[in-house]
Amino acid sequence: MKKTLLSLLVACSTSAMAAQSYEFGVTLQGYDGSATSSVSYGGQIARHALHNSLKKVAGKGDQAQMNTYLSSTEAGRVILDPVSKDGFPVKQSKIDELSSGKDLLSSAYDGVITGWPGNPTGQELLEQLVDAAAKTKAGYDPVNGYDYVQLISKFAMGAVFYNKAVNHYLEEKLEADQHPNNEAYKPGTAYTGKEHVWDEAFGYFGAPANGLSLSAKEVVQITKQNPEVFAKADANGDGVVDLKSEMAFAHAYYAASVDASAGTNYFHTIMQAFVDGRQLISDAKGKALTDAQRTELKEYAAVIATAWQQVIAEAAFKYAGSVYADLEKIAVIEEAHGDVSKAYRNYVKHWGELKGFALALEAAGRDLGNAQAGLDRLIGFSPVLFGDAQVVALDGKGGFVQANAGPMQEYKLNMIKVQNLLAQSFALEAKLNDKTAGMSDVLEQLNAAAQSAEND
Amino acid sequence: MLESYLTWLMEELATAGSSLLDLRKRVSLWYLLSAVGFAFVVFYWRYGKHGWQRLLPYVSPKVWLSRSSRTDVGLWLCNRLLLALLIPKTLTHALWISGLYYYWQKQGLTPLGLGWSTTWVMVLFTFCYVIADDFSRFFTHWCLHKVPMLWAFHQVHHSALVLTPFTVFRTHPVEGVLFFMRSLCVQSVMVSVFLVLFPNQVSLWQIYGVLVTTFLFNVLGANLRHSMVVLSYGPRIEKWLISPAQHQIHHSTDVAHYDRNFGVLLAIWDRLFKTWLPGNDQQTLKFGTGRAIDRTGVIGHWWIPMMDCADVIRHGVAKRCRNLKKRLTIREP
Numbered sequence A: 001m002k003k004t005l006l007s008l009l010v011a012c013s014t015s016a017m018a019a020q021s022y023e024f025g026v027t028l029q030g031y032d033g034s035a036t037s038s039v040s041y042g043g044q045i046a047r048h049a050l051h052n053s054l055k056k057v058a059g060k061g062d063q064a065q066m067n068t069y070l071s072s073t074e075a076g077r078v079i080l081d082p083v084s085k086d087g088f089p090v091k092q093s094k095i096d097e098l099s100s101g102k103d104l105l106s107s108a109y110d111g112v113i114t115g116w117p118g119n120p121t122g123q124e125l126l127e128q129l130v131d132a133a134a135k136t137k138a139g140y141d142p143v144n145g146y147d148y149v150q151l152i153s154k155f156a157m158g159a160v161f162y163n164k165a166v167n168h169y170l171e172e173k174l175e176a177d178q179h180p181n182n183e184a185y186k187p188g189t190a191y192t193g194k195e196h197v198w199d200e201a202f203g204y205f206g207a208p209a210n211g212l213s214l215s216a217k218e219v220v221q222i223t224k225q226n227p228e229v230f231a232k233a234d235a236n237g238d239g240v241v242d243l244k245s246e247m248a249f250a251h252a253y254y255a256a257s258v259d260a261s262a263g264t265n266y267f268h269t270i271m272q273a274f275v276d277g278r279q280l281i282s283d284a285k286g287k288a289l290t291d292a293q294r295t296e297l298k299e300y301a302a303v304i305a306t307a308w309q310q311v312i313a314e315a316a317f318k319y320a321g322s323v324y325a326d327l328e329k330i331a332v333i334e335e336a337h338g339d340v341s342k343a344y345r346n347y348v349k350h351w352g353e354l355k356g357f358a359l360a361l362e363a364a365g366r367d368l369g370n371a372q373a374g375l376d377r378l379i380g381f382s383p384v385l386f387g388d389a390q391v392v393a394l395d396g397k398g399g400f401v402q403a404n405a406g407p408m409q410e411y412k413l414n415m416i417k418v419q420n421l422l423a424q425s426f427a428l429e430a431k432l433n434d435k436t437a438g439m440s441d442v443l444e445q446l447n448a449a450a451q452s453a454e455n456d
Numbered sequence B: 001m002l003e004s005y006l007t008w009l010m011e012e013l014a015t016a017g018s019s020l021l022d023l024r025k026r027v028s029l030w031y032l033l034s035a036v037g038f039a040f041v042v043f044y045w046r047y048g049k050h051g052w053q054r055l056l057p058y059v060s061p062k063v064w065l066s067r068s069s070r071t072d073v074g075l076w077l078c079n080r081l082l083l084a085l086l087i088p089k090t091l092t093h094a095l096w097i098s099g100l101y102y103y104w105q106k107q108g109l110t111p112l113g114l115g116w117s118t119t120w121v122m123v124l125f126t127f128c129y130v131i132a133d134d135f136s137r138f139f140t141h142w143c144l145h146k147v148p149m150l151w152a153f154h155q156v157h158h159s160a161l162v163l164t165p166f167t168v169f170r171t172h173p174v175e176g177v178l179f180f181m182r183s184l185c186v187q188s189v190m191v192s193v194f195l196v197l198f199p200n201q202v203s204l205w206q207i208y209g210v211l212v213t214t215f216l217f218n219v220l221g222a223n224l225r226h227s228m229v230v231l232s233y234g235p236r237i238e239k240w241l242i243s244p245a246q247h248q249i250h251h252s253t254d255v256a257h258y259d260r261n262f263g264v265l266l267a268i269w270d271r272l273f274k275t276w277l278p279g280n281d282q283q284t285l286k287f288g289t290g291r292a293i294d295r296t297g298v299i300g301h302w303w304i305p306m307m308d309c310a311d312v313i314r315h316g317v318a319k320r321c322r323n324l325k326k327r328l329t330i331r332e333p
Helices: A002-017 A042-058 A063-070 A122-134 A148-169 A193-205 A216-223 A227-233 A250-262 A266-283 A291-335 A341-362 A370-379 A408-425 A439-446 B002-021 B029-059 B067-086 B092-106 B118-146 B148-158 B165-169 B173-197 B212-219 B244-251 B268-272 B298-331
Strands: A389-394 A400-404
Touching (some): A042 A148, A063 A122, A148 A193, A193 A291, A266 A291, A370 A408, B092 B173, B148 B173
8 A cells, every 4th residue: 555655656746747848957967057957959949030030031032131041140130030029029139149150051951852943952942942032023933933932931941940850860869979968068068968969859840948838729829929828928927038948930830730720739749759858868867878768769759750740741731722722713713804813823822832841841851752753743843824834844044944734723633632642641630721522531441552462 | 682672572471461460351360260250150050069060171271281272372472472563552542533533523523512411421432332342343253254364364263172261362463453453443433423422521431440341241251252161141141142152152163153153242243144043051062173273383373374365365366367357258259
């Protein structure tokens, strides 16, 4: 009886100790500084602010400004988004207040992106997109069907944040010889090697530190800087939202957004795995992680990587549905001889979001199998344009070459196939804007890939 | 190169082996055992305490270790490897269904909007799917017997001298491709039409992830069809459902039994096509084709049908040439 009570007490105290927020004390052995927290991911938040600001300036088409937020590391750069709003003040207004000397481009994926003409690397593609955006009015190219604001933003999130976290920190950096836990990350830091590696991955996800105590809807509203959720966002109650730990950025926002619409649990799944993994590292108390601990840590990393990939695929799925709906609207307006310019603008915008997210899936060095070629072919290098043309290549001067792609409305069938491909390849759950009428669920039931040759 | 080939080989064989625990496969251990349980109950009810003796052939080492039985297993594993290369693994069904789903809508097919609950749609879809699937299996099987070029391949299944549950895999790879195409056609048409008529409501009624009828069919002794255990459902039920005894008649060497009982689940197709014969527990049958193929191994079962098919084509061409010559001769003044 006594033993049972004791074990119950221990269990209760352990669960009480389990972190509910991404806050962890110093465990580095021999540390004699004044820091009380070992959590640090300011550089990642600086890149989130760079990305948000880049998206703002991409809509203006000023190349110098875009490069300021894409590739420059100069001091004094102003944060263009998020900025303080009535009822939602933010703490920082300069990139340097988050971290100095950071850029987006050097952290972007340097492998080949097959879904864009010319097979550029991720870094080259970002530069090309910025160059091309600078030649347009407000980042919109109606001739080739490109919305550069969307293409740059959605692809950059994948090529930088998703890539660095999943392909770098949660993969190779978890090996025993990489930033061991019994050493400081760098001389003088208050955190160990493995603590910081994990923190950097978490920073790229973009969730507020108190994410586990927030609902998906609240996370979405924090990104939108809705004054109604300010009290929830300002976790430390200092009257301002600290971008370093209290704001929701990038894929954390998209995960929460999908969950808020579909009732799925991507945001909290990823958040919980990050917190649990970090707790495991803290529990090692500054000693090198054992093989068993690293194995467990890799399991948390796998949960994060899978759900993160699903979030991006869910977003692509949703926008494939939007592209389908836009084509339907265009057909109706055309039949009524109305003005299609607004519907076409939406079509290009949604295609940019679809393509940006689809390219992001390619930008983390993960093997997508047949899905990669399928997505590249079905989505193509541009939407199918009026006159049934589609971008098919680059010419010798880097200009886009168009060719006939069949009837514009037939592109809807491609969107159905894209949705099926995404749903099947990434085991999607939310499937927002589903234009397949629930096909992937039936296909799963039919177990269509059965291979045995069975007689009757 | 060799390493990746071996990995692939082992993975495919492991997947084949996993069928023994997979409820979606007829040869799952659960169904192999449930067939014994089902037959035991029926025989006890019909023949009393000695009824169980009728089950002895099911576990007879003489049957399981025979060359015919070993060829069943050999074809199962070898076909598995070959078909993994011949049949595209994923997305074929999805692409076809997507295409048809889009095509029907272009042709003006729209949702029925009847306001039916998802449960009713599931029941209706499952019913229609089972009927279409069963008929397509019957008709494919009928064609395999009636078209000489197809029989050349289907003879592989009939060359079994003894029947075991693994005879279900005794199939020529070409026939395996035909079965794949049959399933592709039925699933594509049924699913695409229903998705248009009842968007976001289409699903199959399943038990443990298996289509309800397949589950019941397998639990209630589907494995006895290919076994030396003779079990009839009785004259009344056999008019509607194909019994193990009826399928064994289909495998019989007796000329009177040729081209009978093509059905899988339902007997109504055989009655419509006048190929239905009842079975009974007392029937004694011999199995096989009576040809050399009966006594060959895997290679023979792959090769002989190709030669036979080539013969059929050669004779067909020669006959056409003769007919053409005859017609031309008649026309000459």
